[in-house]
Amino acid sequence: MTETVHQLINAYYAAFNNGDTAAMLSLLTDDVKHDINQSGSETGKAAFAVFLEEMSRCYRERLTDIVVLADKSGTRAAAEYLVHGEYLEAGHGMPVAHGQKYVLPGGAFFSIRDGKIARVTNYYNLPDWLAQVSK
Template sequence: MSNEEAHGLVQSYLDALNASDHDAALALVSEDVAHDPFDREREIGREKLRWHLGLAARHFDERLADIAVMSAPGGVRVAAEFTVRGTYRTRAEGLPEATGQTYALPGGMFFEIDGGEITRITEQRNRTQWLAALSAGR
């Protein structure tokens, strides 16, 4: 896959997330995608990613802004840096009470691509900043 194609694949994934179109996002990942959430251990598989996306959407309304996608030569590794703009809608287990807290935090994702599919997604954001923003609504 060329750098341009890899860049486009990742941009399509991010666009699908921003549109809350989980089916479109999941169509771009491999059946055995490795997903590293910023707040939990690695999960393997498209269905686990589906569950993660659905659960996150239940509690948070997030959009990615100021997206910059970069790819390494060969189109195998791609990175995206962005601002996560979110609203905490309903209380998630282990987190403070949800009162509509809003936040804007720097974030990123790192991707591996093989055979035209995303095979790894590693999420990054500062968990301490995120928790502080959620606690601010108490």
């Protein structure tokens, strides 16, 4: 069971690194819950697609050193990784973007249902990111 979950989460991050939004969305349940780092929550694939579009517009990111952990039941997982990014365009309320590069540790928690991701909760150190892009 945990091998299947590892494959699912690794496929999700491979799609992220390839910029393949359609592949990422195909791995989610229709009612996926997305908890955004130090922000609110959204529900559904449509909201997640909008989020990914905004991310692609504002950031170019690649994840490395990905480690996936899964529980024996196959219903929960976690991942830790390094984000290597470039800040392309300022989002609402964010500092001015001019191609600043950043490297930031991050993590995520997942709920799995019927072989798909039903919840994604992302965490990273926002003050660290702000310090890196404010230079």
